[in-house]
Amino acid sequence: MSQSDLDEELSLEVGEIARLLSYILFLLVSAGMFFAAGDIPTSRFEKLGAGAFPQFVFAGIFLICAIAIVLTVPKIPARAYGQLFNQAILWARKCYLVFVCLAALGVYLVAMPWLGFSLASLIFLFGLQMALLPRSLNTIFIAAIVAVVFSYGLNMLFADIFTVFLPKGVF
Known part of the structure:
Protein backbone atom coordinates (compact mmCIF):
# COMPACT_ATOMS: atom_id res chain seq x y z
CA MET A 1 0.00 0.00 0.00
CA SER A 2 1.40 3.39 -0.96
CA GLN A 3 1.69 6.38 1.36
CA SER A 4 -1.12 8.22 -0.40
CA ASP A 5 -3.43 5.22 0.08
CA LEU A 6 -2.55 5.13 3.80
CA ASP A 7 -3.17 8.87 4.12
CA GLU A 8 -6.54 8.55 2.38
CA GLU A 9 -7.54 5.62 4.62
CA LEU A 10 -6.48 7.56 7.72
CA SER A 11 -8.45 10.57 6.53
CA LEU A 12 -11.56 8.42 6.14
CA GLU A 13 -11.08 6.92 9.61
CA VAL A 14 -10.62 10.33 11.20
CA GLY A 15 -13.73 11.49 9.34
CA GLU A 16 -15.68 8.56 10.80
CA ILE A 17 -14.50 9.51 14.29
CA ALA A 18 -15.55 13.12 13.71
CA ARG A 19 -18.95 11.87 12.57
CA LEU A 20 -19.18 9.70 15.70
CA LEU A 21 -18.37 12.70 17.89
CA SER A 22 -21.08 14.73 16.17
CA TYR A 23 -23.59 11.92 16.82
CA ILE A 24 -22.62 11.93 20.49
CA LEU A 25 -22.95 15.72 20.67
CA PHE A 26 -26.41 15.65 19.06
CA LEU A 27 -27.44 12.81 21.38
CA LEU A 28 -26.43 14.82 24.46
CA VAL A 29 -28.10 18.01 23.21
CA SER A 30 -31.31 16.20 22.33
CA ALA A 31 -31.36 14.57 25.79
CA GLY A 32 -30.93 17.97 27.42
CA MET A 33 -33.62 19.53 25.25
CA PHE A 34 -35.96 16.61 25.98
CA PHE A 35 -35.78 17.33 29.70
CA ALA A 36 -35.94 21.10 29.16
CA ALA A 37 -39.12 20.66 27.09
CA GLY A 38 -40.71 18.92 30.07
CA ASP A 39 -40.47 22.19 31.99
CA ILE A 40 -42.62 24.12 29.49
CA PRO A 41 -45.67 25.36 31.41
CA THR A 42 -48.96 23.75 30.44
CA SER A 43 -52.37 25.30 30.17
CA ARG A 44 -55.58 23.76 31.44
CA PHE A 45 -56.70 23.03 27.86
CA GLU A 46 -53.85 20.64 27.06
CA LYS A 47 -53.97 17.08 28.28
CA LEU A 48 -50.46 16.11 27.20
CA GLY A 49 -48.87 19.45 27.99
CA ALA A 50 -47.09 22.02 25.86
CA GLY A 51 -43.82 20.08 25.98
CA ALA A 52 -45.22 16.81 24.63
CA PHE A 53 -44.50 17.47 20.95
CA PRO A 54 -40.96 18.83 21.50
CA GLN A 55 -40.25 15.87 23.77
CA PHE A 56 -41.45 13.52 21.04
CA VAL A 57 -39.17 15.18 18.48
CA PHE A 58 -36.13 15.19 20.78
CA ALA A 59 -36.74 11.55 21.74
CA GLY A 60 -36.74 10.70 18.03
CA ILE A 61 -33.46 12.57 17.50
CA PHE A 62 -32.00 10.81 20.54
CA LEU A 63 -33.04 7.41 19.17
CA ILE A 64 -31.63 8.12 15.69
CA CYS A 65 -28.33 9.28 17.18
CA ALA A 66 -28.12 6.21 19.42
CA ILE A 67 -28.63 3.93 16.41
CA ALA A 68 -26.05 5.88 14.41
CA ILE A 69 -23.53 5.54 17.25
CA VAL A 70 -24.10 1.79 17.50
CA LEU A 71 -23.64 1.41 13.73
CA THR A 72 -20.58 3.67 13.52
CA VAL A 73 -18.43 2.30 16.36
CA PRO A 74 -17.66 -1.07 14.69
CA LYS A 75 -16.52 0.67 11.48
CA ILE A 76 -13.65 2.47 13.21
CA PRO A 77 -10.40 0.57 13.86
CA ALA A 78 -8.76 1.13 17.26
CA ARG A 79 -5.65 2.76 15.76
CA ALA A 80 -7.77 5.58 14.34
CA TYR A 81 -8.64 6.94 17.80
CA GLY A 82 -5.00 7.69 18.55
CA GLN A 83 -4.59 9.36 15.19
CA LEU A 84 -7.56 11.62 15.89
CA PHE A 85 -5.76 13.19 18.84
CA ASN A 86 -2.65 13.80 16.71
CA GLN A 87 -4.73 15.25 13.89
CA ALA A 88 -6.60 17.52 16.32
CA ILE A 89 -3.32 18.86 17.73
CA LEU A 90 -2.01 19.55 14.22
CA TRP A 91 -5.25 21.30 13.29
CA ALA A 92 -5.21 23.42 16.46
CA ARG A 93 -1.63 24.50 15.77
CA LYS A 94 -2.46 25.34 12.16
CA CYS A 95 -5.59 27.32 13.11
Whole structure:
Protein backbone atom coordinates (compact mmCIF):
# COMPACT_ATOMS: atom_id res chain seq x y z
CA MET A 1 0.00 0.00 0.00
CA SER A 2 1.40 3.39 -0.96
CA GLN A 3 1.69 6.38 1.36
CA SER A 4 -1.12 8.22 -0.40
CA ASP A 5 -3.43 5.22 0.08
CA LEU A 6 -2.55 5.13 3.80
CA ASP A 7 -3.17 8.87 4.12
CA GLU A 8 -6.54 8.55 2.38
CA GLU A 9 -7.54 5.62 4.62
CA LEU A 10 -6.48 7.56 7.72
CA SER A 11 -8.45 10.57 6.53
CA LEU A 12 -11.56 8.42 6.14
CA GLU A 13 -11.08 6.92 9.61
CA VAL A 14 -10.62 10.33 11.20
CA GLY A 15 -13.73 11.49 9.34
CA GLU A 16 -15.68 8.56 10.80
CA ILE A 17 -14.50 9.51 14.29
CA ALA A 18 -15.55 13.12 13.71
CA ARG A 19 -18.95 11.87 12.57
CA LEU A 20 -19.18 9.70 15.70
CA LEU A 21 -18.37 12.70 17.89
CA SER A 22 -21.08 14.73 16.17
CA TYR A 23 -23.59 11.92 16.82
CA ILE A 24 -22.62 11.93 20.49
CA LEU A 25 -22.95 15.72 20.67
CA PHE A 26 -26.41 15.65 19.06
CA LEU A 27 -27.44 12.81 21.38
CA LEU A 28 -26.43 14.82 24.46
CA VAL A 29 -28.10 18.01 23.21
CA SER A 30 -31.31 16.20 22.33
CA ALA A 31 -31.36 14.57 25.79
CA GLY A 32 -30.93 17.97 27.42
CA MET A 33 -33.62 19.53 25.25
CA PHE A 34 -35.96 16.61 25.98
CA PHE A 35 -35.78 17.33 29.70
CA ALA A 36 -35.94 21.10 29.16
CA ALA A 37 -39.12 20.66 27.09
CA GLY A 38 -40.71 18.92 30.07
CA ASP A 39 -40.47 22.19 31.99
CA ILE A 40 -42.62 24.12 29.49
CA PRO A 41 -45.67 25.36 31.41
CA THR A 42 -48.96 23.75 30.44
CA SER A 43 -52.37 25.30 30.17
CA ARG A 44 -55.58 23.76 31.44
CA PHE A 45 -56.70 23.03 27.86
CA GLU A 46 -53.85 20.64 27.06
CA LYS A 47 -53.97 17.08 28.28
CA LEU A 48 -50.46 16.11 27.20
CA GLY A 49 -48.87 19.45 27.99
CA ALA A 50 -47.09 22.02 25.86
CA GLY A 51 -43.82 20.08 25.98
CA ALA A 52 -45.22 16.81 24.63
CA PHE A 53 -44.50 17.47 20.95
CA PRO A 54 -40.96 18.83 21.50
CA GLN A 55 -40.25 15.87 23.77
CA PHE A 56 -41.45 13.52 21.04
CA VAL A 57 -39.17 15.18 18.48
CA PHE A 58 -36.13 15.19 20.78
CA ALA A 59 -36.74 11.55 21.74
CA GLY A 60 -36.74 10.70 18.03
CA ILE A 61 -33.46 12.57 17.50
CA PHE A 62 -32.00 10.81 20.54
CA LEU A 63 -33.04 7.41 19.17
CA ILE A 64 -31.63 8.12 15.69
CA CYS A 65 -28.33 9.28 17.18
CA ALA A 66 -28.12 6.21 19.42
CA ILE A 67 -28.63 3.93 16.41
CA ALA A 68 -26.05 5.88 14.41
CA ILE A 69 -23.53 5.54 17.25
CA VAL A 70 -24.10 1.79 17.50
CA LEU A 71 -23.64 1.41 13.73
CA THR A 72 -20.58 3.67 13.52
CA VAL A 73 -18.43 2.30 16.36
CA PRO A 74 -17.66 -1.07 14.69
CA LYS A 75 -16.52 0.67 11.48
CA ILE A 76 -13.65 2.47 13.21
CA PRO A 77 -10.40 0.57 13.86
CA ALA A 78 -8.76 1.13 17.26
CA ARG A 79 -5.65 2.76 15.76
CA ALA A 80 -7.77 5.58 14.34
CA TYR A 81 -8.64 6.94 17.80
CA GLY A 82 -5.00 7.69 18.55
CA GLN A 83 -4.59 9.36 15.19
CA LEU A 84 -7.56 11.62 15.89
CA PHE A 85 -5.76 13.19 18.84
CA ASN A 86 -2.65 13.80 16.71
CA GLN A 87 -4.73 15.25 13.89
CA ALA A 88 -6.60 17.52 16.32
CA ILE A 89 -3.32 18.86 17.73
CA LEU A 90 -2.01 19.55 14.22
CA TRP A 91 -5.25 21.30 13.29
CA ALA A 92 -5.21 23.42 16.46
CA ARG A 93 -1.63 24.50 15.77
CA LYS A 94 -2.46 25.34 12.16
CA CYS A 95 -5.59 27.32 13.11
CA TYR A 96 -4.33 29.01 16.28
CA LEU A 97 -5.59 32.41 15.12
CA VAL A 98 -9.16 31.11 15.37
CA PHE A 99 -8.57 30.50 19.07
CA VAL A 100 -6.95 33.92 19.47
CA CYS A 101 -10.03 35.57 17.91
CA LEU A 102 -12.43 33.56 20.09
CA ALA A 103 -10.47 34.41 23.23
CA ALA A 104 -10.42 38.09 22.29
CA LEU A 105 -14.18 38.02 21.68
CA GLY A 106 -14.75 36.38 25.08
CA VAL A 107 -12.65 39.01 26.86
CA TYR A 108 -14.47 41.76 24.93
CA LEU A 109 -17.91 40.48 25.93
CA VAL A 110 -16.89 40.15 29.58
CA ALA A 111 -15.21 43.58 29.67
CA MET A 112 -17.97 45.55 27.92
CA PRO A 113 -20.23 46.03 30.97
CA TRP A 114 -17.32 47.55 32.91
CA LEU A 115 -15.48 49.44 30.19
CA GLY A 116 -18.48 50.45 28.10
CA PHE A 117 -19.04 49.86 24.41
CA SER A 118 -16.64 52.48 23.08
CA LEU A 119 -13.58 51.71 25.19
CA ALA A 120 -14.06 47.92 25.07
CA SER A 121 -14.56 48.04 21.29
CA LEU A 122 -11.49 50.24 20.85
CA ILE A 123 -9.28 47.82 22.79
CA PHE A 124 -10.86 44.77 21.11
CA LEU A 125 -10.51 46.09 17.57
CA PHE A 126 -7.00 47.44 18.01
CA GLY A 127 -5.78 44.32 19.80
CA LEU A 128 -7.29 41.95 17.26
CA GLN A 129 -5.85 43.93 14.37
CA MET A 130 -2.43 43.82 16.01
CA ALA A 131 -2.75 40.04 16.32
CA LEU A 132 -3.85 39.54 12.71
CA LEU A 133 -2.03 42.23 10.70
CA PRO A 134 1.66 42.43 9.89
CA ARG A 135 3.14 45.04 12.18
CA SER A 136 4.62 48.14 10.60
CA LEU A 137 4.25 51.79 11.47
CA ASN A 138 1.75 52.24 8.63
CA THR A 139 -0.49 49.30 9.65
CA ILE A 140 -0.42 50.32 13.32
CA PHE A 141 -1.55 53.83 12.35
CA ILE A 142 -4.36 52.49 10.12
CA ALA A 143 -5.42 49.99 12.82
CA ALA A 144 -5.64 52.80 15.38
CA ILE A 145 -7.80 54.90 13.05
CA VAL A 146 -10.09 51.97 12.25
CA ALA A 147 -10.45 51.13 15.95
CA VAL A 148 -11.32 54.71 16.91
CA VAL A 149 -13.78 55.18 14.03
CA PHE A 150 -15.59 51.90 14.58
CA SER A 151 -15.73 52.16 18.38
CA TYR A 152 -16.49 55.80 19.10
CA GLY A 153 -18.02 56.47 15.66
CA LEU A 154 -20.55 53.65 16.00
CA ASN A 155 -21.41 54.83 19.50
CA MET A 156 -22.07 58.35 18.19
CA LEU A 157 -24.07 57.01 15.24
CA PHE A 158 -26.33 54.92 17.44
CA ALA A 159 -26.73 57.62 20.09
CA ASP A 160 -27.24 60.66 17.83
CA ILE A 161 -29.09 59.20 14.84
CA PHE A 162 -30.85 56.06 16.05
CA THR A 163 -31.23 57.21 19.71
CA VAL A 164 -30.06 53.79 20.86
CA PHE A 165 -27.65 54.08 23.74
CA LEU A 166 -24.96 51.43 23.89
CA PRO A 167 -23.50 50.33 27.26
CA LYS A 168 -21.67 53.16 29.00
CA GLY A 169 -19.71 51.07 31.50
CA VAL A 170 -18.25 52.06 34.85
CA PHE A 171 -15.38 54.08 33.36
